[in-house]
Amino acid sequence: MKDVLLLHVGQCGIQQGAKLIETLTIEHNISETGKLQKGSDGSHFSFFQEQGQGRYVPRAIFIDLESLVCDRLRGGRFKDLFSQNQFISGVEDAANVFARGRNGSKKLFTKAMNSIRKVVETSNTIGGLLSFQASSGGTGSGFGSLILEEIADRFNTLTRIAYTTHPSRFMSTSVLAPYNTIFNLNTMTNICDINISLDNQSLYRIAQPVLEFSNGSPSFDTLNELVCRVCSDMTASLRFDGELHIGLQDYKTNLVPYPRINHMMVSHAPITNMSERHFDSTTTESITLDSFDPKYLMCDCEPLTGRYIAITLNYRGDVKPDAAHKAVLKAKEIYGIKFVQWMPTGTKISVNHEKIKTGFQSFFAESNKAITTCANNTDISSKFERISTQFDMLYKNRAFCHWFLDEGMLEEDFLIAREQIAALQNDYKDILGMTTEDDEDFTTF
Numbered sequence: 001m002k003d004v005l006l007l008h009v010g011q012c013g014i015q016q017g018a019k020l021i022e023t024l025t026i027e028h029n030i031s032e033t034g035k036l037q038k039g040s041d042g043s044h045f046s047f048f049q050e051q052g053q054g055r056y057v058p059r060a061i062f063i064d065l066e067s068l069v070c071d072r073l074r075g076g077r078f079k080d081l082f083s084q085n086q087f088i089s090g091v092e093d094a095a096n097v098f099a100r101g102r103n104g105s106k107k108l109f110t111k112a113m114n115s116i117r118k119v120v121e122t123s124n125t126i127g128g129l130l131s132f133q134a135s136s137g138g139t140g141s142g143f144g145s146l147i148l149e150e151i152a153d154r155f156n157t158l159t160r161i162a163y164t165t166h167p168s169r170f171m172s173t174s175v176l177a178p179y180n181t182i183f184n185l186n187t188m189t190n191i192c193d194i195n196i197s198l199d200n201q202s203l204y205r206i207a208q209p210v211l212e213f214s215n216g217s218p219s220f221d222t223l224n225e226l227v228c229r230v231c232s233d234m235t236a237s238l239r240f241d242g243e244l245h246i247g248l249q250d251y252k253t254n255l256v257p258y259p260r261i262n263h264m265m266v267s268h269a270p271i272t273n274m275s276e277r278h279f280d281s282t283t284t285e286s287i288t289l290d291s292f293d294p295k296y297l298m299c300d301c302e303p304l305t306g307r308y309i310a311i312t313l314n315y316r317g318d319v320k321p322d323a324a325h326k327a328v329l330k331a332k333e334i335y336g337i338k339f340v341q342w343m344p345t346g347t348k349i350s351v352n353h354e355k356i357k358t359g360f361q362s363f364f365a366e367s368n369k370a371i372t373t374c375a376n377n378t379d380i381s382s383k384f385e386r387i388s389t390q391f392d393m394l395y396k397n398r399a400f401c402h403w404f405l406d407e408g409m410l411e412e413d414f415l416i417a418r419e420q421i422a423a424l425q426n427d428y429k430d431i432l433g434m435t436t437e438d439d440e441d442f443t444t445f
């Protein structure tokens, strides 16, 4: 079960998709027109589907309620790589309202599901779906969750991994973000096997030193490259040879102790600038230590104040399994990493020998070795708590609710979604053995 379907919804999801396709074509030596440039080792089959005459098309679907973002990709550098039915776009976006996204055009929904069905049916070994979206706009959060629900229903054997960009603590781009995120989070918790939590403020923090060195200005393209590195590392085992393998299902079985405790924090190392590419001094130990350093974390949480439930460490390049195991022990000791009391082991290691590759316009240097760490840690609930507090502030005054009610949502939809997220926060407290009676009564509106 090695083949993977990529689903990119809304502006953020599609732009991350554009970068990911660039990364995958470089890693698999596929040209902008879909031709294999070197001999085939078969590694490209996970993400690319043969279309005849030696042409390969990414197994990816791009969906937006408006057309601008899809049009840029349709007419851009990779315009000859895609076939037109991979793009599903309409004429008007959801204007930052989850409910509008959720009510998005039936015609687009049917078209999207047909394209997804075709991709699933033309692969004999499809095993997973990776979806990319932001939770703070309307399309990615609303239309995205609608489509994912349908996929979960129709193709329930696929392992579903979602990369969701959540609102940042200090960088808000929409006043409705708390509502949209709570509604989206509620659905994603129930229908995805693994939810990877990202935020732009954390991604900027990671990219900043590299950008400063190159006088580069922050752009979504740079942030998206960081997310692509994580995704590339997490799927390297499906595609390339290695000594310790990890499949998509293994993330679910190793990281998720209870069905709803499926929200992960990720980090990637090394993050180095171009001047360091000729003096690659990284060691297995140095990248492992960096990957546990909160400053490389792609979401705004403090894992060292929480407890780890389980961690996968995905190594790439020139890494030996015994060096990896020793480095993990060292990191546990140096950072004082604590697991929940009932977790005896806690780490799953994969080692893959294919090095990471970057595009020629990248600010980030390639390296002989790299790591992506994907961790289930109780402090993820601090993020939910922050967003819930913002939700409560708005909802106490019923501010902006009419945009959702006008679309057919009910007052009780707000209460149910908020209650579910409060229950999720309490589940994390239970895991820590800390729930008090007061916490159960999460809020009175």
Ligand SMILES: Nc1nc2c(ncn2[C@@H]2O[C@H](COP(=O)(O)OP(=O)(O)OP(=O)(O)O)[C@@H](O)[C@H]2O)c(=O)[nH]1
Pocket: 009, 010, 011, 012, 013, 015, 016, 065, 093, 094, 095, 096, 097, 101, 133, 134, 135, 136, 137, 138, 139, 140, 141, 165, 167, 173, 200, 203, 220, 221, 223, 224
């Ligand atoms: N990392 C990253 N964030 C992005 C990108 N594009 C937009 N965002 C963020 O995504 C959030 C908004 O979501 P969008 O994807 O623009 O919204 P949408 O899903 O298209 O929904 P509507 O436009 O409201 O219909 C904001 O926090 C943006 O800062 C991107 O390419 N990369």
Ligand SMILES: [Mg+2]
Pocket: 010, 011, 066, 093, 094, 137, 139
């Ligand atoms: Mg949009």
